[in-house]
Amino acid sequence: MTREHEVRSFIEQLGVLLPDDFSDDTELVASGLLSSLALFEVAVWIEEQCNGAVVAESVDIANEWNTVSSIVGFIEKAQHDAAQGPSD
C-alpha cells in the first residue's frame, strides 16, 4: 500500500464521503471536505506518522495538509528531517 493509499484509507475511516472524482490532488481543507473534527483526527494521525510532536500552529494547514499529496509530502519531509537529526 502506498503512502497515498494510507492517507486516503485513513480519511475514509473517519466517515468522510469522498466524491467519485476524488484524487490525490483534491482539496480537503479548502473545499470543506474535512470537517473540524476530521481535520483534528487527521492532524493526530499525521503526528503519529511523523513520530514526534507537530506544532500545528506552525504548519500552513491550508496548503501543507490540503491534499493527499501534500500530506504525504509533509510526512516524508518530517521523517527525513527527523532522520537527519537536529541541526546546529
Add this chain to the structure above:
Amino acid sequence: MSDIAILPFHDRFLDQVCRVTQGHWSPDLELNGRYLAWKYQANPYADDCRLYLAMDGAEVSGIRGYYALRWVLHPGGEPTTVLMAADLCVRPDYRGQGISRKLIQESVEDLSTKSRSPFLMNTSAGKSTLLEMVASGWQSLGRFDVSDRRPNLTAPLRRWAQGEEGLESLDRAPREPGISITREVRPGPMAELAGRTAASGVRLHRDEAYFRWRFSNPLCRYRFLYAGGTDLDAYLVVQCWTTHDQEWINLVDYAYEDERPLETLLSTLIDLSGHRRMRVWTPTNESLRQVFGRAGFQPTEYAPGVRDPRPALLLRSLRSDTPTSPQPPRDFSLWERSMAVSDYY
C-alpha cells in the same frame, strides 16, 4: 451544506440558539438565554458585538459569536475595542459538513467590512477549533501556560466531611485583619487599583463598566478577595463553574500595589479552600511566578503537539492594509496572562 446561509442573530431565533448551545454552554435553556444576554447584549461595548447563525432554512444549525473587550496594545496607548471570537458551536446532527469552517470564514468576511475593530482575537479555542482557525488564516502568538495547586491526598475526605460545594468554603470570615471576601464586585476601587498598577505590556483595559459587567457571567460563580480599605491594596477574583468541574477554583483576575497584600490574599484563599484544586495561568513576571510557587502552584505538564490542551492566543487582522489601524505586538511575552482575557472563566 450548500444550502447553509450565514446570517446575523435575530431575537426570533433565541430559543433555537439556546438549544444549539446545550452541549456548549449548559443543558439549561433558560441559563443559556441569560448567558447570551450577558455576553453579547449587556456587554459594555455591545454595539460592537456580533453573533452569526448558520441557517438551514428556518433551522439554526450553528453559531459563531464575537463579543467585545477593550485592550491597551502599546504602553501609554488609548484602549482599543477588540472583538473576541467565541462560541463556535454546531448542532450535533449537522456536524461533519464543514459548517464551522463556513461560520469562521464568512463571519470574518462580514466583519472585515462592518467591524470597527482592526483585528480579531481568540483565547478560548478547543483543540479542533484551533486547527480549524489556523487553517482559516488565524495566527497563533503562543500558548498560555497553566499552573495548578493540588491538595494532599486527604483533601477529598475533607471536602466530603465539610459538604461544601464550589466556592462555599470561602463564605467564612478570614482570619487576617484588613481582608474581606464577598460575592460583590467593587467596580470603582477595582478599576482604580487596576489602572494604578497596570503593567506596561499588552493588557486588558479594566474600567468600572468592565468590572460591573465581567463577573456577572451566569455560567460561573465568583468570590472577591480584597485587601485594604476604600483604596484597595490588592484584589483577587476566584471562579468556579456552575455546571461542570466544580472541584476546581480558578484564579481569574488579580491586581496589587505590591506583592505582600497579594500573598496575604493567596494565603487566605488557601487557608479557607486549600483542600480544593486551584488553577492559574502562569504569569511571565518571574517575581510573581515565585509568589504563586510559594503558595504551592506548580507548572502543569502537558502533551506537546496537536493534543496540547493549553489555550492559545489567536489573532486575525481585518484591515492590515490601513497603516493607521492599531495592530498588536506579535511578541507573546508582552501579553497579559490572566484568565480574565478568556470567556471560558
